[in-house]
Amino acid sequence: MKEENAGTSSSNERILVHCDLDAFFASxxxxxxxxxxxxxxxxxxxxxxxxxRGIVSTCNYAARAFGIRSAMPIGEAWRRCPGAPFGxxxxxxxxxxxxxxxxxKVMAMLRPPAEHFEQAGxxxxxxxxxxxxxxxxxxxxxxxxxxxxxxxxxxxxxxSFGIAPTRILAKMSSEINKPNGIFRMLPDETHEFFVERSxxxxxxxxxxxATQLAEWGxxxxxxxxxxxxxxxxxxxxERFATWLVxxxxxxxxxxxxxxxxxxxxxxxxxxxxxxxxNERVLERLKTLVETVMAKAKGIGVxxxxxxxxxxxxxxxxxxxxxxxxxxxxxxxxxxxxxVRLFALNVDHQRPIRLIGFRLGQLDMPPTRQAKLAxxxx
Numbered sequence: 001m002k003e004e005n006a007g008t009s010s011s012n013e014r015i016l017v018h019c020d021l022d023a024f025f026a027s028x029x030x031x032x033x034x035x036x037x038x039x040x041x042x043x044x045x046x047x048x049x050x051x052x053r054g055i056v057s058t059c060n061y062a063a064r065a066f067g068i069r070s071a072m073p074i075g076e077a078w079r080r081c082p083g084a085p086f087g088x089x090x091x092x093x094x095x096x097x098x099x100x101x102x103x104x105k106v107m108a109m110l111r112p113p114a115e116h117f118e119q120a121g122x123x124x125x126x127x128x129x130x131x132x133x134x135x136x137x138x139x140x141x142x143x144x145x146x147x148x149x150x151x152x153x154x155x156x157x158x159x160s161f162g163i164a165p166t167r168i169l170a171k172m173s174s175e176i177n178k179p180n181g182i183f184r185m186l187p188d189e190t191h192e193f194f195v196e197r198s199x200x201x202x203x204x205x206x207x208x209x210a211t212q213l214a215e216w217g218x219x220x221x222x223x224x225x226x227x228x229x230x231x232x233x234x235x236x237x238e239r240f241a242t243w244l245v246x247x248x249x250x251x252x253x254x255x256x257x258x259x260x261x262x263x264x265x266x267x268x269x270x271x272x273x274x275x276x277x278n279e280r281v282l283e284r285l286k287t288l289v290e291t292v293m294a295k296a297k298g299i300g301v302x303x304x305x306x307x308x309x310x311x312x313x314x315x316x317x318x319x320x321x322x323x324x325x326x327x328x329x330x331x332x333x334x335x336x337x338x339v340r341l342f343a344l345n346v347d348h349q350r351p352i353r354l355i356g357f358r359l360g361q362l363d364m365p366p367t368r369q370a371k372l373a374x375x376x377x
Contacts, residue, residue: 022179206332266358274351305360
């Protein structure tokens with residue numbers, strides 16, 4: 001990453017920031033409970049000494065070293081990292097109210113310097129700071145460093161920042177130096193950034209697409225880009241080829257907006273009897289995602305917002321959402337996002353009456369000509 005002579009952005013270039021709180025839920029619990037951050041912390045269902053049938057909501061970095069991840073069966077997590085008295089794992093239920101309060105405090109600190117601000121989830125946000133820093137990329141880096149230090153000093157939480165000219169590049173940049181890091185990508189560094197970078201690191205490229213390209217011998221972004229839009233389109237489809245070239249060239253969306261589209265496509269499932277097994281609920285959720293995404297493709301639209309709806313016994317209903325940098329119609333992308341939202345937010349101790357999925361912030365890709373039918377199911 002170049003630090004010297006960064007200069008200023010041109011009048012049509014935006015300076016966007018993506019802030020991603022590091023292992024947010026686990027970090028909040030560690031602070032609240034005064035836990036040792038070096039000890040593996042797993043948040044989720046009761047593991048029942050390896051006999052539990054629930055799932056992992058999330059975990060800290062120490063637990064990730066054991067290969068534990070969100071939505072993993074809790075029994076598998078126990079086998080990888082047992083709790084006392086057999087091992088060092090610390091298993092707890094999540095405390096949703098704590099996360100919401102911490103998130104509100106962080107967002108209140110991030111919002112003031114942004115001309116346009118968009119909270120993309122409980123633990124991430126996009127900021128357009130072009131005017132605040134007068135188009136100066138060095139000042140943008142300094143601003144993010146100040147925000148990072150302020151969040152840690154006042155709240156005890158760490159955050160990673162990505163600075164780039166587009167949403168998707170800012171999102172990718174925030175992953176580079178995690179945890180508690182900052183990475184800045186200047187407009188003329190986008191091609192260099194993608195050299196030897198795995199296709200799977202690009203938001204929106206799922207395992208099926210990556211496998212398809214790998215079968216042709218292309219495993220990195222620069223390898224696929226060098227094919228050219230026409231040749232790549234013959235292998236992976238014209239829409240994907242156009243989009244990937246735009247990503248590498250830095251020509252994707254630079255819009256940051258707090259407004260969410262009211263148009264959406266969704267589907268819900270009410271269980272015949274309240275479901276206690278979260279793994280079964282997850283399987284039904286995946287089916288709903290496949291159904292909704294098939295309809296989206298059929299009418300020629302893509303979306304940025306993923307929403308998961310959970311209704312518990314007694315009709316108490318919660319909706320949890322997260323947006324991605326650019327509109328997609330890839331079922332793998334939204335399946336992974338929906339599974340993560342469910343894992344992070346479900347109350348493992350309560351039976352579930354209904355599960356639902358909704359695709360929002362819809363957009364019609366410019367390469368598609370289709371009638372937009374938005375009737376909800």
